[in-house]
Amino acid sequence: MTTNKLLVKDKEIVIPGQELAQGLEYLPSQGTFREEDKIISTYLGLVSINQRFIKVIPLTGKYVPKVDDMVIGKVTDIGFYGWTLDIGCAYHAVLSLRETSGFIERNDDLTKYYDYGDVVVVGITRVTKQKSVDLTTKGPGLKKLIGGKIIEVTPSKVPRMIGKQGSMITMLKEKTGCNVIIGQNGRAWIKGDSTEKEALVTKTIMKIEKESHINGLTDKIKNMLESKK
């Protein structure tokens, strides 16, 4: 019988192919797989151990669409079916006519609603086996974005930027008075009433991206925002 042994610590950085644990006591979760009696990491990422479950959160990588994610997309094509959006992954994401929040008349000019190049906050309702993505704008906060700017961040860092129960993003918004929406696909929309404030939000988000793994980040960010007021 193999002894059960944990080979890494929680929050340790691991590389693909690295052995994380030995023995059947431990169970592979996201970002890991079992090989014989060992659990192996699939990614360059951060180990997360929850009782018997071992997970690896990738530090890098493009967005992988998931149902119920809120993402920011850009309209790239319009057809009789609705709109095709680029959401930053290798696959087509479609917002069909039925999934829009408003009522669309027959033979209406669809560009009236969302035009080529428009940026829209959408929700993912379905991801097929072939990875086609179905989108919706029916839901709170799902809408076209006007003005402002978009920055791109690593999707795996988005949870840190939003914070527990939105604590980080709320602090960002309150301290700068800017509108901020961060999509799970690593796109953040910033709109404020001055370019200085927008630049401050940008710098802050980039800092969180860089230091997401460091403790005490929330306080650092708080200080950064307050000192610039």
Place this chain on the structure above:
Amino acid sequence: MTEKRVDGRKADEMRDVEAKVGIIKRADGSAMFRVGETIAIAAVYGPRELHPRYLQNPETGLLRCNYDMASFSVPERKKPGPNRRSVEISLVTQQALSSVVDLSQFPNAVVDIFIEIIQANAGTRCAGITAAALALAHAGIPMKDMVSAISVGKINGKIYVDLNKDEEDVEDATDIPVAFTGRTKKITLLQLDGNITKKELDEALKLAGESCEKLNKIQEKALRECYKNE
């Protein structure tokens, strides 16, 4: 009895190596790997949409690889663009890496690897593979294992690791580029040209395996460091 090599190395000693990750900002993943005076840069783009459509595979993503040498990387200028050698190296590189990447969650998509040799002093395809594996990991591509590669060879009846250009050019030298996976220690690249017995080859492959283990640790360090610097 170990004869010292022209550059002072022992038979089982690799040249000085250096690895750095994240050097090409526009790429999804990238790395530089240097062994002695050979410098390889690898960039990964993907998973991304694959064109032309007939190449798309609904079961899994495709791994594509292109190896190229810069015209000024060698003593006698190489005309820019692919030649038969680079086409062959692109193929064996792709095969060396495809056994460790898991592209099952990317049906119909492609992961592109581009390798550029900036400076060449033998062992270029091995440096390219080692850099490419780093770039793939940096790009967040799911992998079952890491891969690293080194050349081993036989000169005048003795087995050496990491032949440099002068050693490779010795008459009747046997050159053997090999790639090993990190944890499972499987060979994913193996080519040979020369004249060697089975016993000698066994010794050479063992030496290659030990050297790749060392390279693996250097890859690990480079990947962790990239994270610390973020």
Place this chain on the structure above:
Amino acid sequence: MNNDYIVSLIKEDKRVDERKLDEYREIKITHDVSKNAEGSARCKIGDTEVIAGVKMAIGAPYPDSPDEGVIIVTAELTPIASPVFELGPPSEWATELARVVDRGIRESKAIDFKKLCIKEKEKVWMIFLDIYPMNDDGNLIDASVLAALAALKSARMPKLEEDNIVYGEFTNEKLKLNKLPVTITLGKISDKIIVDPDSKEESVLNARLSISVCDGNIHAMQKGGSDGITIEEVGAMMDIAIKKEKELRSIIK
């Protein structure tokens, strides 16, 4: 959306990375990045990175200049540098880049080609200048020219044995560049002129003008982009280029 953002900032004389309209990003040049080359250099402008390499060969001169050496400039826009570059023969952008770099060097007479003659009508030195962008974050032209000049400046002549090159061996004799004709690229966004557009600004540019200048003399120009520019705008761009050239040249040295 970001295009609109850039335009709205420009109207207030601002840029996304907080540069002034006539300010370059940080420029860094490293010499001798490839040891098998006669000369080589890497130039970074912000995140844009280009490597240039010089290799020399001996060949026959062109029939209309039997006593002059030859320079051949090639640019390889490898897919490493950008998701929009594709494998294959040089695209029109690669060709334009190579020819623009060539023109600045040739027209400024930065190289004395007569000195590169070995035997009139039979043998001359051929300089191969190959440009490899490694990361495209805008303004490949200026970065390529700086990398090319730095590579040419530090290039050493190969060793010759009875008029044949001994590959791998170099002399201490430098190639000799008489001048350093730098190129300044300017863009026009809604009637404002900016210097050194980054890749995001490049996608919004209405027009672009690259000016090769040396000691106040203009040796080459290349306009890109589909919008027209007025004579006054060209004049203003030339003034900025002349103002900036010293700054760029001092970085090569």
